Structures are given as structure tokens and as C-alpha cells.
Amino acid sequence: MKNIDKVLEQQKAIAEFGSFAFQEDDLTIILNRACKLCATLLGAEASKICHFEKAAKRLSVVAGYGWKAGVIGYHYALEDLASPQVRALETGQPVISDVHNSGDFLYPSFYQEHAIRSTVDVIIKGKQGAFGVLEVDSATAELFDKFDVIFLTSFANILAEAINSAKKSQRLKAAIKKRDTLLKEKNELIAQKALLAAEAHHRVRNNLQIIHGMLVRRIHTLEEGGVSAEDTLRKIASRGSSPKIAVNSLQPD
Numbered sequence: 001m002k003n004i005d006k007v008l009e010q011q012k013a014i015a016e017f018g019s020f021a022f023q024e025d026d027l028t029i030i031l032n033r034a035c036k037l038c039a040t041l042l043g044a045e046a047s048k049i050c051h052f053e054k055a056a057k058r059l060s061v062v063a064g065y066g067w068k069a070g071v072i073g074y075h076y077a078l079e080d081l082a083s084p085q086v087r088a089l090e091t092g093q094p095v096i097s098d099v100h101n102s103g104d105f106l107y108p109s110f111y112q113e114h115a116i117r118s119t120v121d122v123i124i125k126g127k128q129g130a131f132g133v134l135e136v137d138s139a140t141a142e143l144f145d146k147f148d149v150i151f152l153t154s155f156a157n158i159l160a161e162a163i164n165s166a167k168k169s170q171r172l173k174a175a176i177k178k179r180d181t182l183l184k185e186k187n188e189l190i191a192q193k194a195l196l197a198a199e200a201h202h203r204v205r206n207n208l209q210i211i212h213g214m215l216v217r218r219i220h221t222l223e224e225g226g227v228s229a230e231d232t233l234r235k236i237a238s239r240g241s242s243p244k245i246a247v248n249s250l251q252p253d
Contacts, residue, residue: 003147006147007147007150007151009041010041010147010151010155011151011154013037013041013155014151014154014155014158017033017034017037017155017158017159017162018158018162020033021033021034021158021159021162021165021166022161022162022165024162024166025166025169025170025173026166027163027166027167027170028063030159030162030163030166031049031062031063031163032063032064032065034049034063034134034155034159035047035048035049035063035064035065035134036065038134038136038152038155039065039066039136039137041151042120042136042138042143042144042148042151042152043138043140043143044066044136044137044138044140044143045066045114045116045137045138045139046064046065046066046067046114046116046136046137046138047064047065047066047134047135047136047137048061048063048064048065048067048071048072048135048137049061049062049063049064049124049132049133049134049135050062050076050085050089050132050133050135051131051132052089052130052131052132052133056075057077057078057079058075058076058077058078059075059076059078059085059086059089059132059133060073060074060075060076061073061074061075062132066114066137067110067114068110068113068114070110071110074108074110078090082104082105082106083105083106083107084097084105084119084121084135085121085133085135087105087121088121088122088123088133089123089130089132089133092123092125093123094120094121094122094123094149094152094153095119095120095121096118096119096120096121096144096149097118097119097120097121098117098118098141098142099111099112099116099117099118099119100117100141101141111137114137114139115139116137116138116139117138117139117140117141117143118137118138118140118141118142118143118144119135119136119137119138119144120135120136120144120148120149120152121133121134121135122134122149122152122153122156123156124156124159124160124163125156125157125160126157126160126161126163126164127161127164128164131160131163134152134155134156134159136148136152
């Protein structure tokens with residue numbers, strides 16, 4: 001009966017965590033909440049999540065609960081299977097270990113500092129591949145059983161999809177931000193071009209006004225000398241077609 005109650009509580013926790021995680025975009029919040037929830041439900045003192053960094057060929061602790069400073073950021077190398085975390089990642093199978101009575105594994109010094117006696121590791125793997133490993137750690141020897149493994153495996157499956165969902169949301173936000181930045185730059189460029197066009201129009205208008213004034217004065221001067229306006233314009237036009245003519249030639253004599 002105790003096991004049934006435990007399983008029901010764990011299944012309820014999985015459902016509640018799923019509802020929370022699929023609405024949360026911050027991956028750090030999701031991972032740390034997962035660590036705390038798993039440790040609490042299994043009656044353990046600590047837990048952590050190790051992220052698989054394929055390029056660096058290592059597992060890195062990216063979230064945790066119940067650990068002192070310095071544990072988050074620790075790296076497990078993939079060169080060997082001397083840690084339960086790497087074993088779980090490489091085999092894809094859950095791993096239960098006893099820190100004091102396991103000749104197969106080597107443990108970092110912080111396990112002893114936290115008096116850890118037993119651990120259970122399950123792989124976090126979704127449709128996009130393996131994210132890493134979820135581990136729960138206890139100061140009690142042989143604390144974990146098959147029901148805990150079933151729970152953690154189910155929980156890790158939900159967690160994997162929640163991680164993928166958060167990553168997609170982050171990529172979408174990044175794309176929207178980039179689009180908004182490009183749109184802002186486009187609008188600034190359009191505004192700049194409009195300003196330049198207005199300035200060019202203003203300069204052309206001023207130049208035309210200057211030329212108009214010069215023509216008026218030239219015509220007026222020639223008319224005073226007995227030359228008609230039509231002849232004046234014809235004379236100016238013929239001069240304008242010559243490459244030797246300059247604007248200054250329009251100045252009054």
C-alpha cells in the first residue's frame with residue numbers, strides 16, 4: 001500500500017511538473033525545479049542534472065539541489081565509464097550505485113563532502129537526442145528501488161520534451177528580436193534616405209532660384225540695351241550648349 005501511495009504521488013508530481021515546464025521558457029528555472037522536485041519525492045538530500053556537451057565530449061553539471069558552491073559547473077569526461085553519469089549516458093540504461101561499495105565507479109570528492117552514500121541516474125533523452133543525465137543523491141545507503149527508477153525515467157522523458165520546448169521558444173524569441181532589430185534598422189535607413197532626399201531637393205530648389213535670379217537680371221540688362229527677351233533667351237540657350245560657357249557668364253555685364 002505504501003508503494004502504491006508513493007507511485008500515485010510521483011505520477012501526480014509528473015503531471016504538475018509537465019504543466020509548469022511547458023509554460024516556462026527559462027531553461028535554468030525548469031532544470032533547478034526538476035532537481036528539487038525529484039530529490040524531495042525520493043526522500044533524498046540532493047540531485048543534479050548533467051548536460052551532455054557533445055563537442056567537448058563531457059557531461060557538465062548545469063543544475064542542482066542540495067549542493068554546496070562549486071558543484072554546479074563540474075565536468076565528467078567521457079573517456080571512460082568510471083562514473084555512473086557517463087555509464088547512464090553511454091548505455092541509455094538507469095544506474096543505481098552505492099558510493100561506499102561500488103568498485104566499478106569513481107566519485108568526485110564532493111560526494112564525500114556531502115556524505116552521499118547512494119545515487120540513481122537516468123538519461124534525459126527526447127526526439128532531438130540526449131540532453132544529459134538526471135541524478136538523485138542520498139546520504140542513505142541503498143535508498144533507491146525499482147519504483148524510483150520507473151518514476152525518474154518517466155520524469156526524465158517529460159523533462160526532455162520540456163527542454164526541447166524551452167529551446168524552441170528561446171530560438172523563436174531570438175528570431176523575433178532579430179526581426180525587430182532589422183525592422184528598426186530598415187525604418188532608420190528609410191528615415192535617413194528621406195532626410196537626404198529632402199536636403200537634396202532643398203539644395204536643387206535653391207540652385208534653381210539662384211539661376212532664375214541670374215537669368216532675370218541678364219534679361220533685364222539686355223533689354224535695357226535694346227535686345228528682346230526672346231533673343232536674350234536664344235542667346236543664353238546657345239551659350240549654354242557650349243562646354244566653354246560657365247555659370248558666371250550669366251552674371252550681368
